[in-house]
Amino acid sequence: MLMKHGMNSRIALLDCAKSCVLASSPVFRRQQFLLRSLGGFIDHQPHSRDMQVLRSFEVDSECVIRAITPALDPSRHKGQAGNIAVIGGCREYTGAPYFAAISALKIGADLSHVFCTKDAAPVIKSYSPELIVHPVLEESYNVGEEHKKSISSKVLAEVDKWMERFDCLVVGPGLGRDPFLLDCVSEIMRHARQSNIPIVIDGDGLFLVTNNLDLVSGYALAVLTPNVNEYKRLVHKVLSSEVNEVDAPQQLLSLAKEIGGVTILRKGNSDLISDGDTVKSVSIYGSPRRCGGQGDILSGSVAVFVSWARQHILAANSNSNLSCKNPTVLGCIAGSAILRRAASLAFSNKKRSSVTGDIIECLGKSLEDICPAS
Amino acid sequence: MLMKHGMNSRIALLDCAKSCVLASSPVFRRQQFLLRSLGGFIDHQPHSRDMQVLRSFEVDSECVIRAITPALDPSRHKGQAGNIAVIGGCREYTGAPYFAAISALKIGADLSHVFCTKDAAPVIKSYSPELIVHPVLEESYNVGEEHKKSISSKVLAEVDKWMERFDCLVVGPGLGRDPFLLDCVSEIMRHARQSNIPIVIDGDGLFLVTNNLDLVSGYALAVLTPNVNEYKRLVHKVLSSEVNEVDAPQQLLSLAKEIGGVTILRKGNSDLISDGDTVKSVSIYGSPRRCGGQGDILSGSVAVFVSWARQHILAANSNSNLSCKNPTVLGCIAGSAILRRAASLAFSNKKRSSVTGDIIECLGKSLEDICPAS
Structure with missing residues (x-):
């Protein structure tokens, strides 16, 4: 139909x-x-036969969310429920990093940082006093050729001061495509990888990574969250083929395996998730509104759930009752399901006029309905 | 009375x-x-006889809105429900372009951009993270005579990068009257016209167009939305006569025909709409409040409805059950009716204290009452 x-x-x-x-x-x-x-x-419309195939991969997302969401224990300290950093925000884009960072807080992270350019910082700060916004990135137009090396080192030193405190980075929302800025961000990603910090990559971060696969190749704590067009570019680049809808799960599995076991959340009518070893699908009903910014909510949410899933797997010491033990896959499942539920709640209230901010306001209830805080 | x-x-x-x-x-x-x-x-107050004449042009706006508003289909992608760009916002004015752009989103567009001056951008961004704000326009005070040509080309290139993605431009809200800026905007309009993108022109955009009629003359996808004074100037310039209230519909028809079949929405007690071929009137009750900014809501709303009407007419392939097949006229009817309903809702709640932001918050319900999302 x-x-x-x-x-x-x-x-x-x-x-x-x-x-x-x-x-x-x-x-x-x-x-x-x-x-x-x-x-x-x-x-990209799955045929009904393909839908049946997808259904066989459907996961019990509520069970995953309940398992990985930490108990709210008064004895815990600030930071233990998650310290997230978004790398993004430039002269042109300020909404996307804000959406990603505030979503992390609204899911339940304790601290949420944004590392952006000097132009973007006052604007992102003005959206909310809840975020910690660092005006450290630089774009080419602001940097003479002779200063690039020293400024690049300075940018990296500014982020490195904080790096060990972060439970997860989100790279890409509102990053833009300035070559000098992207070079600096590549270095930030290499340092995060050295420190074994998970990285969720979206938007312009995917543009960077698709052209520099070595940044994530073989890194099991990397998560890519491509939309239709970003996925198409990734498939062209890595598998040198077209997107195959008839066997979408198998192609996604091959893609994730080919990039050395990174986790890929392919956004669509059903979200498909694979780490090259397993494939999962999340199809619960979201919203028919396609206002820009929902991908940013997803990246911030996945970042929090990945860090919680990592804590859960470490603490359970292989005794987790979850069949899947990969924290990045678990984080993707939870992030996808929570966004869909929140979008559905926002739409039931605001209908066509619902915008990204309305969905963010529903993240709390979306999680609370599945996993009550007390 | x-x-x-x-x-x-x-x-x-x-x-x-x-x-x-x-x-x-x-x-x-x-x-x-x-x-x-x-x-x-x-x-400009119509006599009761004139009111009777106007009534004979009254259109069933609800029927138009139901026909052109697209179904909310979960299989659609971001951008398919509309990608709107507002050209406006300078050192002096920042509210108007925000009102126009956010109204487009609240009606149901997926993406809403603003192209403004560098001074205006951080302020417009700070009003809402939902908008994509491009700080690309320049005013004379900031540009030396010798750089005008190169800066003009740069401004145009920045807008051209995005042009093909837009379903409609709104030119004028908070644009100001700086000569250099208006020259750049004239070029932007010429490029939009070459790409067959509809243009809604309001405020200072009407000042520009009234003095440079060739910008829109003969362009069937141009919409002018003059208020009382802007209409008077247009009539003086094009018809070399005074505004004639006794036969307002005929004069509007002549005016639209004289500018080569552009669509004109003449704002007033009743909104009168003509493309030089037909005249329609929208008189449903709005609000007695005349707070500034309502024209900006109208321009953003008309932009979305024009793009929807265009999709509807293309898809219906001449099988539309609407007697009028001109998407710009249909867009004006829908935009006028939705604004009036929203203004009425806002006034019933906030009375004398209702301001433009209150009306924008009622756009969703105004549309939902006529055309439920599900």
Whole structure:
């Protein structure tokens, strides 16, 4: 039914495009752009048979969330429920790192940092006094060629001062694509890896990683969270093939294995998760609203759940009742499920006018319904 | 009744003015200004006969809204429900572009951008993390004569990077009247036109367009949304005549035809809409509050509905059950009706203290009441 609707639209647009061949070339270009968008949209609709296949991978996300969410114990100290850092925020983008960082707090992390450029910092600070915002990154336009090396070292030293305290980094929300900034962020990722700190990579972080696979290759604590287009680029780059919807779980498994066992959360109608060893699916109902920023909530949420899952696996000492023991896979399952539930709650209240901030306000209830704090 | 009230006020003010002839000259000038304003106001109140004429153009706006609002389909991707860009925001004005851009999101667009000056960007960003704000425009005070050409090219290149992704531009909210900035914006409009992207023009954008009619002349995807004074200037410029209230629909029709079939939404007690081919009126009750910013909500809302109407007309492939097939007229009808309903909801709650932000918070319910999301 949904498929049919998509097909009809596509056919209508194809007809229209044909009739416009003789129209001015910019008109045709615009229509081709629309067709491309719709084409991509249709290519990624699972057939009902594929849906059945996906269902066989469906995981009991509530069980995972209950297992890894730490008890709220008055004897615990600040920081023990999670200290998260988002690397992102530049002159152009400030909303995305804020969404990721505030989501981490709203899930239940104790501290949430943002490392961004000097232009972005006052704006991100103004969104909320709850975040710790470090104005340390630099973009090329602000740095002379002769100072690049010294400034790069300074940026790295500023982040390194904090590195050991972090339970997870989120790299990418609102990062932009400035080459000098991305070089610095590559170095930050290498240092995080040396310190064995999990890294969730989204948005422009995925652009960086797809072009520099060695940054994550073989690092079991790396999580990639690609959307439709980011996944397509990753598949092209790593598997030198097209996205295969007929056997999506197998292709995802191969991709994760090929990048040396990183965990990939492929966002879509159903979220598919693999670490090259196992495949899981989360399909509980979310929201039909596709307002920008939901990916940022996911990256911040996954970061918190990965750090909790790591604590759980360490503490359980192989006695966890969960069949999966990989904290990054568990974190992805929990993050995906909590975002979907929160989006559903926000939509039931605000309908078409629901925006990312409304979803963030529902993260708490979304978790509380599954795993009451007391 | 309103007419009578207006007349009484006018007479009272005339008496008052007479008694103040000997008062200080600035006081007298101020009163003369008020009189002139009221004169304009009275001139634009339709007589009851005119009201009857207007009623014959009244359109079933709810039917239009239901037809063009897309179904919320979980298989759709980010951007498919609309990607809107507002060109506006300078050192002096920051509220107007924010109101237009956030209204687009609250109606149900997926993404909303603002292209503004570097001074305005941090402020607009700080209003909401939901918007993507690009600090790319420049004003004369910041640009030496010798750099104007290169900076103009740079501004254009920055906007062009994004242009193909936009479903509609809004040009004008908080744009200001700096000559260099307006030259750059003229170029942006020419590029949008080449790419066949609809443009809604309000505020200072109307100042620009009234003095440079070639920017929109003959472009069927242009929408002008003039208020009383902006309409008067447009009529003077294009028809070389005074505003004619006795046959307002015919004059509007002639005006739209004379500018080559652009769509004009003439804001007033009743909103009148024409593309030079047909005239429609939207008179449903709004709010008696005239707080600044409502025009910005309208421009952002019209932008979303124009893009939805365009999708609807393309997909329906001439099988739409709507008698009017012009997406810009349909978008104006829907935008006008939704704003009026939202303003009415806000006023019933906040009365005299209702401001533009209160109306924006009612946009969701205003649409939901007519066209439930599920």
